[in-house]
Amino acid sequence: MKPPPVVYHGPDTLEEAVRLLAEHGAEAKVLAGGQSLVPMLNMRLTAPRRLVDVNRLDELAYVRSDRHGVRVGALARHADVERATHAFETVPLLRQAVRTVAHPTIRNRGTTVGSLVHADPAGEMPAVLALLDGEVLLRSERDGERTVAAADFFVGPMESACREDEVAVEAYFPRPAGRTGTDWRELSRRSGDYALCGVGTLVRVDDAGAVVAARAAYIAMGSVPQVVDLTEAAADGDWSAAAESAADQLDPEDDIHASAEYRRHLARVLTARSLKASYEAVAP
Amino acid sequence: MPDKHVGQPLLRKEDPRLLAGQGRYLDDLGRDALAAAFVRSPVAHARITDIDVTDALDVEGLVAIYTYEDLPDRIAEPLPLLIPHPDLTHARTPHCLANGEVNHVGEAVVMVVATDRYLAEDAAERIRVAYRDLPPVVGVSQARAGDRLVHEDVPGNIAARSVQENGQGDAHSAIAAAPHKLTLDLEIERSASMPMEGKGVLAHWDADDRTLRVHSSTQTSTSVRLAVAAKLGLPPDRVEVVTPDVGGGFGVKIVHPWPEEILVPWAAMTLGRDVKWVEDRREHFISSAHERGQQQRIEVGFDDAGRLHGLSVEIWHDNGAYVPYGIIVPIVTSTQLLGPYKVGAYRVEFTSLYTNTVIVTPYRGAGRPQGVFAMERTMDAIAEYLGLDRLAVREANLIQPDEMPYDQGLVFQDGRPLIYDSGDYPTMMRMIRDLVGWDGFEAEREAAAGQGRRIGIGVAAYVEGTGMGPYEGAHVKVETTGEIVVSTGLTTQGQGHYTTLAQIAADVLGVAVADVTVITGDTRRFKYAVGTFASRAIVTSGNAVAVAAAKVAEKAKRIAAAALGDGIAPEDLELGDGVVRRKDDPGSFIDLQTVAVLSNPLRYAFDEAAKAATQFAAAANTGDEPGLEATGFYMPERSTFAAGAHGVVVETDPETADIKILRYCVVHDCGVVVNPRIVEGQVHGGVAQGVGGALYERIVYDDAGQLVNASYMDFLIPFSTEVPHIETAHMVTASGVNPLGLKGAGEAGVIPTSAAVASAVEDAERGRGATEQGLAIRRMPISPSELYELRKGRVHA
C-alpha cells in the first residue's frame, strides 16, 4: 500500500496551478484534502504521474454567504462549511448534510469542492448541490472560467464535468426561494459511513401552509445524485404517497451491505420522514 | 503486613507510555533495513504456469527477487503442522512461497526485496505471474458438496472428521425417547481478528557471531524462535526473537511461523543485510487468518420443563485453504458448546473442510462464539416451543454448585478431560436477571409498543476453559538498586501484563508495584514460554511469577537472617515495605536492596554499597547461588473454567429495520480478580468485538473466491459510536486448579455476544397478538437489510 512514484507540485497561486494542469493535463491530478485521492494512490487504483497540490491556495479557503446563497471555495474544508453559522442561516441544508459526511477528522481535511469533483454517488454534497440547483465554477488556462450547473456536473459514478486541465474553484449553493424547509437524513451501517440510502428534501409552502414545491435528492441510489420532483405527489401533504412515488423512480443496486430492494424500501421510509420534517420546519 | 495489590483497580503502568505515543512497534524499528514486499495470488485456485520477472529488474533499488525455486531444502518444505491430532487425517500446510499451485487469493508467490517499501512494491507490480485457473471452492456448502476439490488428494475436501460423546448413552435414542424434539440449522459467517497493527518481521544477521535476531509482532516469541531455528538450520541458542510493543493480536499472531517469519530472516542471512516486512491492511485481509465460519445442525430432545435429555450436533467447519494450526477451533466449538448446562446424552460430530480462502485459526473466542450460538439458540427455540420463559429454560438445565467439579465427559482442546473445576451458575443467572431487569421487561416492552417502538431482551451464557498448559515461567530478580525485574517469555498485546504481573510479584515480595518492572516476549531474557492466547496468560504466568517471587522471598530471608545474625532463623522473618524484617520486632530489618547486594559475594567493590558484599566485610555465607533471583514455572494439570452471562436489550426500527443496542449487561466470573479495572477493560474490548461479530463484521467472498471487502471501508468494525455502554458485575468462584485461584478473562467478552443479540432481536420481533408471527434468527451476523428480508417472510394472519 505505497503509491507509485509521483512528481509533486505545490503551486502558490491559482494561476500557477492552472498553468501546471495545462502543461501536464492527463498526467496530473489535483490534490485537495486527499481523503479520497490518497487512499486510491496507496492502493494503486490510480497512478497519476504528477500531483498538483492546491493546499497552498489560501485565497480559495473561504465560505461566503449573502442573501442569494453560499459560495464555498476549493480550499474550504467540510468542517468549515459545517461551522459557518452564516452558511447555516442562509442554506440550512448545508450543515444538515455535511454533518453526516464521514467523521470529524476527515471533515477537517476533506474539501467540499473536492467531494463534488470526486462525484461519489454516495457522497452527500453532490446531492445537496443537485437538490439546490447549484453550480460549480471551473477554471482552466484554455477556457478561463466557466460555470457548470449541478444537473450537468455529475456525469457518472466518480465522474464529473471537471476536465483534467481544470481546477474547480468554487461551488455555489443558492438559497431556496420563498418559504422553504429542508431536511437531510440517511441510514448508514456505522456512524460516519457512506450511507446505504440518504435523502435530502426541500418543501416550499405558501402562507396558508399549502405545498407549492417539493423535491428530493438521493445518494447511493444511482450512478449520480438522483433528484426527483415531488411537487405534485406531495401537494396534499400525503408524505407516504409522495415517498412511494419517489421510490418508484429509483433504481438502486445490490451490494454487500444492502439489497436493492431494501435500499428502495429505505428511500420510501426516509423520504416520508424527511418531507414531513421539511414541511414542519416552515409550516405556519 | 504489606498492602495487598492483587484485587486493586490500579491504573495500568504501561498506559502513560503507550498513550503518549512512546510505544515502539515493529515498524518503528529497522529504519535502514531493506524492505520486503510480496506478489500475492490474485486468484483463488490455480496452477502457476510462469513467473516473469524481467520488467522488474530495472527498478532502481531492487535487491532481490525470490520464488519458490530459490528456496533451500527446509525452507522449501511445507510449513509445520503445529497441532497434530489423530482425527486430522488430511492435514495440508502452506509453503513459504507457492509451490506451483495457489489455493487462495493472497497466497504469497514471489518475494521482492528492495531498498525501501515503495520500490519493492514498484518491482512487485511489474512481475507477471501466469495462472491456469482451477475451479475454486468457496464457502461451507460448496466444500461439503465435494465435487470441486481444493487439494486434489483430499477427497471431499475433508481435513478432519471427529466425533465425541459424553458417555451418557446414545444421544439419538435419548432424543427419540424425549417428549419433545426440535431441529435447528444454524450458520455463523466469517470474521477475523483484525488487530490495528498487522504482522511484521525485522531480521538482523550477525555473520561474525553467527547469531540471528528477529523482531516479530507475534503472540509467541519463544515458539517463533524454535520454528525459525528449525527452518534455518540454526541451533536455537543462535536465534533471538524479540517482540516489540504489539498493536493487538486477538489470535492471529499466535499462528507461527508465518511464511514471512521464515523468509525475512532467511533473506537477511542470504543478503547479509537487515530486512524488514510490515504487513499492510490489504495483505492482512487476504493473507493472514480468519475465523468463525460454520454451519451447524442441532437435534435436541427435551421434556415439558425444557430439560434436555439428548443433544446431537453436527458441525461443518470452514478451515480455509490449509490447517497449520490443526483443528483447535472446531474442537473448542464441540466441547465449549455445552456451556453451564447438563444436556443429557451428547454427541457432537464435526467435519473440518478445505475451501479456497484464507486459513482459519483461532480468533478471540476461538470457536466458542459459534458453540454458544448453537446452545443458546437451542434454549430459545425450546422456550418458544414450550411457551416457557427463556431464562427459566436455561435455569432448568444448569449444573449446580454442589456438582462441582463437574466432568462433562469430553476431551478438551488441551487433550485433558473437560472437567469444570468450579463455578456457581445459578447465582450467575440470578445476577444477570437482576442486572438486565429481566423480570420487569414486559412492562417496558408494552410501554415501548405504546409509542410504536419495538424492543427486545436477550440473554446468553457461556463457560470458558482458560489457563491451559503446558506451562509458563518467570524469572524474578531484585536488583541492587532495589528495582524488581520480572521477566517472562510470555508476550503481551495490550492486556495489561506489565501491571497485573507486577501486582502479583509486589504482593509476594512486599514491595510497591511501582518498583516492579515486567519484561515480556524477549527470548534473550527468558527462553521458555508458550505464548499469550486462549485466556491463559494471567493464570499460567501469574502463578509462575508467584512461584518465582516466593523463591526469591525465601532466599532473601536466608540471606537476611545470616546478615542480621543474633541466631535469627529465616522463618523469623517476613518481607514488607521493601525490607526483610523480624516478625516479632519489625524495627529490626534489612533493606531488600541491601540483601540483593549481599546475595552476590564480591571480590571487588564497584561502589559504596557493594563494599558490604566483599570478602573482608562480614557478609555471611548461606551457600545460595549468587544473585537475589529465581526462576519459577507453573504447569497446570488442566484448564480452569471461567463463566459469564450477558443480557442485552435492543430496539429494532419498525420501518428501517435498523438495530440498536440499548443496554448491554455482563455478569462475569474469572475467579480471583487481580485487577478489576483491567478485567473490565478486557470485557469491554471483547464485547466490542462481539458486537462487531453480531451486527457488523463479515468477510465476504464472491463465487470466484475474491475477498470483496478487504478494507476497513467495507469490513465494518464497530466504531466507539456503535459500542454500547457496558454494565458489568463481577462474581468470584476461585479456581480449584491453581494456587492463586485465577481464571482467564481475555476472551470472555466476545463469546456470547452474537447469541445474546440474536436472542434480543428475535424477541423484539416477536409477533404481536394473533395476527403476526415472530421470526427465527438462525444466522449471524445480522444487518438491517437482512432483518428486512426476514420480516418479509413473516406471515401475517
Ligand SMILES: Cc1cc2nc3c(=O)[nH]c(=O)nc-3n(C[C@H](O)[C@H](O)[C@H](O)COP(=O)(O)OP(=O)(O)OC[C@H]3O[C@@H](n4cnc5c(N)ncnc54)[C@H](O)[C@@H]3O)c2cc1C
Ligand atoms: C473513512 C472515510 C469516510 C468517508 N465518508 C464519506 C461520506 O460519508 N460521505 C462523503 O461524501 N464523503 C466521504 N468521504 C470522502 C471525503 O468526503 C473526501 O474528503 C471527499 O470526497 C474528497 O475531498 P478531498 O478534498 O479529500 O479530495 P481529494 O481526495 O484530494 O481529491 C478527490 C478527487 O477530486 C479531485 N479534486 C479535488 N479537489 C479538486 C479541485 N479543486 N479541482 C479539481 N479537482 C479536484 C482530485 O483530483 C481527486 O480526483 C470519506 C472519506 C474517508 C477517508
